[in-house]
Amino acid sequence: MAKIEGFRICNYRTLRDVTLGSLWNNRGSGVLMPMTAVIGKNGVGKSTLFDAFGK
DSSP states (O other): OOOEEEEEEETTTEEEEEEEETTTTTTTOOOOOOOOOOOOOTTTTTTHHHHHGGO
């Protein structure tokens, strides 16, 4: 089964440059865990983060 270890979003709606987890060219960062919580105030881009997967 495939597993997402990390991803980067650039210039999508309000997200200018967001990286979560480990990318293929930067293995120094930790990978995303099987269950990762995204927590923040209203209007900071939590829903936009998940909308980016559908585009």
